[in-house]
Amino acid sequence: MTTAPSFTTTLRDKLPTRLTRATRALAWATLISNIGIILTGGAVRLTASGLGCPEWPRCTADSWVATQEMGMHGAIEFGNRLLTYVLVAICAAMFFSVVRLWNTHRPLVVMSIVILAGIPLQAVIGGITVWTNLNPWVVSLHFLASAGLVMVATMLLNRVSLELRAPGQLDAPLVDGARDGVTSGLAPIILAASWVAVVLGTVVTGTGPHAGDPGSPRHGFDPDLVTRMHVVPVYILCAAAVVLIIRQLRLQTSPAQRRAAWLLVAVILGQGAIGYWQHFTGLPILLVWFHMLGSALLMVAATMVFDRYRAKYRTRGLGDPAEPETLDAAPTAR
Numbered sequence: 001m002t003t004a005p006s007f008t009t010t011l012r013d014k015l016p017t018r019l020t021r022a023t024r025a026l027a028w029a030t031l032i033s034n035i036g037i038i039l040t041g042g043a044v045r046l047t048a049s050g051l052g053c054p055e056w057p058r059c060t061a062d063s064w065v066a067t068q069e070m071g072m073h074g075a076i077e078f079g080n081r082l083l084t085y086v087l088v089a090i091c092a093a094m095f096f097s098v099v100r101l102w103n104t105h106r107p108l109v110v111m112s113i114v115i116l117a118g119i120p121l122q123a124v125i126g127g128i129t130v131w132t133n134l135n136p137w138v139v140s141l142h143f144l145a146s147a148g149l150v151m152v153a154t155m156l157l158n159r160v161s162l163e164l165r166a167p168g169q170l171d172a173p174l175v176d177g178a179r180d181g182v183t184s185g186l187a188p189i190i191l192a193a194s195w196v197a198v199v200l201g202t203v204v205t206g207t208g209p210h211a212g213d214p215g216s217p218r219h220g221f222d223p224d225l226v227t228r229m230h231v232v233p234v235y236i237l238c239a240a241a242v243v244l245i246i247r248q249l250r251l252q253t254s255p256a257q258r259r260a261a262w263l264l265v266a267v268i269l270g271q272g273a274i275g276y277w278q279h280f281t282g283l284p285i286l287l288v289w290f291h292m293l294g295s296a297l298l299m300v301a302a303t304m305v306f307d308r309y310r311a312k313y314r315t316r317g318l319g320d321p322a323e324p325e326t327l328d329a330a331p332t333a334r
Helices: 007-013 021-046 068-101 106-131 136-165 181-207 223-248 255-280 285-310
Strands: 170-173 314-316
Touching (some): 021 136, 068 106, 136 181, 181 223, 255 285
């Protein structure tokens, strides 16, 4: 007697068993959506809507949703909460697109699990920020958790793209060009300096005027002092980026390595310009928001450099030969 397949078995059988261009599209969506939630969270804080929904997980003690009486601030905060479900849907789709590849592409599955698990953790941290009246330390943790997810999403995209660039090839390295002790040593310095700069940047933000709500606490630090502390790792980052660019001229680096280095330089220059501009113009909301975007892009760029010079990942040789791609494809494909 034949037993009918269960719903779980049927669902599992319908999940992808190889990486395709759809997988890479989901990896891109995962990265973009995790950057996007940073921007929408920044909009909540910069519009003083952080307590637009004064309770969590409910919006108010009596309602799960924002009411008309709560006005614009309630709508903005509740809208940001709703976007979390969009993020969950995208990252869940990413997970299900690779979960059946556990035996062959385990790093990809693990990264997708980390990202998916990080979203409810982020929601809990968001709830704690509400319960603590937007304590700046908790707000900083909320941002840093998102920055960490952006880093992992960048790594995931790099690896999925590599597999699709080398369909069927076994052991093709993510580090696909020349490197030496200097460039290999600079990669972790660049990533570490970027993280220190971002962490100290949250302290500067917690000392500044944009608390998320007029009644929320602020750090009692000297604004000029914490700003000067913030730029120290930035100067280290700038020096490391310049040395990396110069060193590349003496090596047979790959186009992907050069793109990663120049992307880092572009992000540093943009962040520096916005940072000084906002500092000397009284921290206007729009510039602060762009600076938050720059912080997310800095994590992407620093992670790209790290991957191109230090990653140990190699292809599993199980790509889809029916979907070959040329070597002139997207920047993150090698």
